[in-house]
Amino acid sequence: MNLSTALNNAMTGLTATSRGASVVSGNIANALTPGYAKRSLELTTSLISGNGVRTAGIIRHQDPVLTANRRATDADLAHHSAKSDFHTRFEGFVGTPEDPTSISNRLVGFESSLITATSLPDSVERLDQVARSGRDLAASLDRASEGLRQLRSDADRTIGAQIASLNQTLKDIEDLNARIPAIRHSGGDINAFLDQRQVLIDQVNELIPVNVVPRDIDRVSLYSDGGLILLEGKAAEFSFTTTGDTQPHMTVANGLLSGLEMNGNPVRTGGDTAQIRGGALAAQFEIRDQLAPKAQVQLDTVARDLVERFETPGLDPTLLATDPGLFTDAGNRLDPTAITGLASRISLNSSVDPDAGGDSWRLRAGLGAAAPNDPGDSSQLQAFSAILDSARPVVGALFGTGTMRAAEITEAMMSRVGANVHVADQRRSFATGAQQQMAQLEVEQGVDTDQELQRLMQIEQAYAANARLISVVDELMETLLRL
Structure with a gap:
């Protein structure tokens, strides 16, 4: 040499x-x-x-198989985290057995006040307490229904924000797909751009789980697990109209809530054939269109049972067949054809509410009584107390096919809410563990x-x-x- x-x-x-x-x-x-x-x-x-x-x-x-598995756990964690947050927040509105302001404890307080008033029917203070306990019970259902409505509205707004982010991210990936080959042909280093594209794909994957298909000259195509073509040369464009302030009666079916479209075509967002199944976006649609309406039905069932119990024929002889009972639908008698959202409208009959200009003695004399009856007569109070303790079938057999007392219905609802929280937390914990494990494996295959x-x-x-x-x-x- x-x-x-x-x-x-x-x-x-x-x-x-x-x-x-x-x-x-x-x-x-x-x-x-x-x-x-x-x-x-x-x-x-x-x-x-x-x-x-x-x-x-x-x-x-980069190990594409390991990355794909990690992305699957990322999407699963985002999906179950959103649902777990919903169930936990709804439980906060309904309350727990230990919460003195929970719906079940409000009902117990109302029943106790009736029993107390029955023992001394001439006591104005005890009759006033019955009215206030009944008003608190109705208010607890109102608050739970309003909180649920807010959760549903939040989901609708979140969907709008996620769709805007999804469209922009897909467009950014499309731009990188066009830029990377040009940089390679000019002799530049494309690795930093490949890193950036991976981050963007991860962002899309968190919303909609994706399958990444390599194409020529370092480009990629993206497909959802449900078969949507998110990116094939040109990025897909999703459209969604945010309602923002939802009401219990609003649904996609009746046209009052927006569905999802891609390139002008409707996208299935729920069920086994959903085209965006898994991920944070599907979770928000599930909350808005399935979980929240189901929770509303539970609240409405409890409210309906209360209203119907006190509209039982013969319970209060002073009332006409068209008069509302002790609990009303916004001051009116129950309309069986308009149950949706009843929990947000239930109220104590103002005729017995001393804080609303009513007279609590009507609890003893009857809601339609023209004047106070015998102050020592507790028969009407006893009838009100007995109707709460009577076992009746639940409309729709929502909590079982047997008959149930009023307290048993509220307890069944809260038990179901608590069980949903427990299951959702378990699924989130499992998803968290799986995601952390896959992330650790990816790190181990990365920079040592x-x-x-x-x-x-x-x-x-x-x-x-x-x-x-x-x-x-x-x-x-x-x-x-x-x-």
Whole structure:
């Protein structure tokens, strides 16, 4: 080997080790950067002289199977987290058995006040307490229904925000698909753009689980698990109209709530054939169109039972067949054809509410009585108390096919709410564990800082060896020139 060949080998070696040090330092610096994939330097023999080395390129290491599995757990966690949050917040509105303001405890308080008033029917204070306890019971149903309505409205608004984000992210991926081949053809490094695209795909995947299909010249196509073509050359465009302030009677079927469309075509958002199943977006549609309406039916069933009990024929002889009972539908008698949203309209009959200008003595004399009856007559109060304790069938057999007392219906509703919270929390915990495990596996396949530091030490040794070779060649050249 002559001096020029040795010098060329050393110079190209210095260049390669310098580039290698840059790659290793980049790996270490971005070890925790989302979307970053480990890089390694690819070296080959110089094509010009046949001696020395040259940089053939920088290889980006990524396991597509591992990434796909991690994305599946990401979407699953987003889906179950949204549903768990809904169930937990709804339980907060309904209350728990330990909560003194829960619906069941309000009913217990109302029953207790009736029993107390029965023992001393001439006590104005006890009759007033019955009225206030009844008003608190109706108010607890109102608050739960209003809280549920807010949850449903939040889901509708969240869908609107997610659709806007989804459209923009898909457009950004489309732009990167066009930019990456151009950068590669110009000799630029596309790895940073590939990292950026991976982050964007992860964002789409959290909303709608995606399958990534590689295409030529480093482009990709995206498909949903339900078969939607999200990106094939051109990004799909989703459309959704935010209602914002939903009401219990609003549904997609009656046209009062917006469905989802992609490129002008309707998209199935619920059921086994949903085209966006899994992910955060499907969870919000499920909350708005399935979970919230089911919860509303439970509240309305409890409210209906209360109203119907006190409209029982013969319960209050002073009332006409068209008069509302102790609990009303916004002051009116119950309309069996308009039950939806009843829990938000139920109220205590104002004729017995002293805080609304009524007279609590009507609880003793009868709601339609013209004047107070015998102050010691507790028969009407006893009838009101007995009707709460009587077992009646539940309309629609929502909580079972048997007959149930008023307290048993509220307890059954709260039990179901609590069970939903428990199941949702379990599913979220499982999804969290699976996501953390897959994320850890991906990290282990990514940048290992210990290995990178070892590589950096080897690069430093190679750099020192090449530098020493250049120094030796320089000394030899000086010696030859002095001869």
